[in-house]
Amino acid sequence: MISFQPSEGQEMARTSARRLAEAEIRPLARRLSADRRSEKAIALDERILGSLASLGIVQSVVLGESGDEFGARLMNALVLKELAFGDANCALAIAATLGFVRAVKDQGSAAQQERYLAGHGEEGHRFSTIAFAEAGPDTRGFAGLQTQITGDGGELRLDGVKILVPFAARCTEFLVIAKRGDGLVAAIVASGAPGVTIGPVRRTTGCCAGEFADVQFNGVRIKGDQLLGEGGGFDFMRLRNASRVATSAILCGTAQAAYDWAVQYVKDRKIGNQALGTKQSIALKIVDMFAEAESVRWMVWRSAGQIDRGLDADRMARLTHGRAIEVASMIADEAMQMMSGHGFMADSPMEAWYRNVRTLATLETSIGL
Amino acid sequence: MIDLELSPSDQLVVDEARRQGAFYRRHAPAFDHVLDHTRPTEELFHMPGAADLPHVRDMARDLAQRADDASGTLIMDCLITLEENWGLKPYYQIASTADFPEFFLPQKLIMATGSEEQIFRWADMSMSMAFAMTEPAGGSDPATMRTSAQWDEATEEWVLNGEKTFISWATGSPRLVVLARAFGQGLDGAVTPFVVDRGHRGVTVSAQMEKLGLKHWDTASVFFDDCRLPDERRLRGSLRNALEVFNEARGLNGAQALGYARAALDITRDELAAAGITIDYGLTLAEQPAIVDRFIRLEEQYEAAWLTLMHAMWQKERGGPDQYPAIAKFACAGAVRRIVRECIDLLGPEATTDQTLLERLMRDSRVCDILGGAGNVLRIFVARWLLGYKKNELN
Secondary structure: OEEEEOOOHHHHHHHHHHHHHHHHHHHHHHHHOOOOOOOOOOOOOOOHHHHOOOOHHHHHHHOOOHOOOOOOHHHHHHHHHHHHHHHHHHHHHHHHHHHHHHHHHHHOHHHHHHHHHHHHHHOOOOOOEOOOOOOHHHHHHHOOOOOOOOOOOOOOEEEEEEEOOHHHHHHEEEEEEEOOOOOEEEEEOOOOOOOHHHHHHEOOOHHHHHOEEEEEEEEEEEEEHEOOOOOOOOHHHHHHHHHHHHHHHHHHHHHHHHHHHHHHHHHHHHHHEEHHHOHHHHHHHHHHHHHHHHHHHHHHHHHHHHHHHOOOHHHHHHHHHHHHHHHHHHHHHHHHHOOOHHHHHHOHHHHHHHHHHHHHHHOOOOOOO | EOOOOOOOOHHHHHHHHHHHHHHHHHHHHOOOOOOOOOOOOHHHOOOOOOOHHHOOOHHHHHHHHHHOOOOHHHHHHHHHHHHHOOOOOOOOOOOOOOOOOOOHHHHHHHHHHHHHHHHHHHOOOOOEEEEEEOOOOEEOOHHHHHOEEEEEEOOOOOOOOOOOOOEOOOOOOOEEEEEEEEEEEEEEEEEEEEEEEOOOEEEOOOOOOOOOOOOOEEEEEEEEEEEEOOOHHHHHHHHHHHHHHHOOOOHHHHHHHHHHHHHHHHHHHHHHHHOOOOOOOOOOOOOOOOHHHHHHHHHHHHHHHHHHHHHHHHHHHHOOOOHHHHHHHHHHHHHHHHHHHHHHHHHHHHHHHOHHHHHHHHHHHHHHHHHHHHHHHHHHHHHHHHHHHOOOOOO
């Protein structure tokens, strides 16, 4: 039955996230999203991470029974959008760990869940993430992955370089997507394992507090019990779908921030004695921004709901992701145009949102719900 | 609880509507140019076997009574209309027994503004009625409306003069509601609705208008030449009332657009499959042909518009603002404009001939962003709402 009414639990989670976004995140947003070379730039500190963890998002995935799963990803999509409305980096911090935790929860063996999730169920925020992207154009193609696991039985080794892994230096574990023969496997690798080298934080255009870094795996020894599902098979599309929807939710929140700011600006800004917003060329763009943004929100809801229900979400997740990138890019772009010089200056948050959208748009299979 | 999937009950109705859509699709070629050289009659639209089809709308209403998983009536009506248009079901003179979307805009205006007696006499739901608003020099813009109704004290009659154009069902409908500027009886040019019978002296209906598409859709001009009406034919309504009833049909307008859009996508997907090209949503840009990426981009448009329509109807059922149906209409109409156009590009020259339905879909669908409130006009309406401006601040 078609309904757009969030459940009570979803509404509560969304409201708490919104409150946190407005009260604690937005005041820090300009510094979190500042260019890394700027003197203003700051990292996510224990205090803000503690506030994020107080929402209990990762913890409820870890501690949840399988019966509690219904609507859980949709709820997380709502929360990620609100956090991103505050600042995309904060949403990214949660979504990066969610990617890892959800993969182990959904596809890991009982022993793997026991070993790798216990810490994430405790108070405070811990980082672990998926390492997928590699250098080169269209790094998302998995047929061309260079990272490989070779050898057999107890003598496996992992070699390759993953680029732009979010919060790499803070992670305790990586879920490394690699080729093994013709197939794909996901190996859970401790960040401190011999042969793992985490590079310096890269200067990304956006989401600078995401501390993206390259991670090199050089002859890292892998045991069979580190392979996700322990040989029971691994469904890559489940990870990819969740990542696509999570990315779309964060893009929605970022677009909403830019849209709201633009609406306020065009109402305040006077051209002659009239508000800028009374010009059709501006007003009609505002309408399209609003309508497109809303439709992407519903697409996020629908694909998250499909994953929650165990339906085949490959198609809807792909459509949502494509649309979210296009629409968020359009909104950040047009919103900046409406503000002219003011949008270009780092005094307004618009230039940061513009950069953040680009970084978010190129994330794939890095985060989750 | 958020639920954006069709329930088993919804699916039952949609499947039946789709089955009927396939039936209409088989008959569609016969109705493309049916009015090119003749006036519409019910016989012209006769389809062998159509009378035996169960009424899907009744089925939906019935299920809504019995099942607890049925979506709302407005949503179901949109889903049914979508499937019918997927099958290019012809629109023709509405008989009371027909399984048709409830457009009935003239009747709705009479019900909203008429006296008890006027409603009893003229708001006849079994009769096709036309709504004469648009004029050659202006659509919904009252400033340009020229058709006048002058009160004649001597005979105690309103005298109508003027020309209305692009009027749907003008030829096939025995009765019209016409908007005119009234002068007299205390009125000084206020836009006022009148109920007029087509056979009344001084009313002339033109031949069918030639148009880009929807050629089976009865469309003509109506001329009023000293058409004399008693005061009982005047409704105590305004332009605002008239525009409000148009809002009632926005969801169905959107569903019509989406029906055409889905038809184009389905045809294109089948043609691509026959050529050995399948759509794989898991592949990356490097791994798929450009044609697949372009097709997927069109599917994005469709799904975005579909959800926008569902949301608007869900809002409307809960008494939400009229702006949502307006948004849904221009979103769906905008989607079909792009989808049909680009599907033709994907399939190549053959798709521009009458050997495929795409050519007709392109012609028929274009009116969706024009009819019953053009997209650019609706956007202004929505912009005022979003920006908090009054009509005189943003126009």
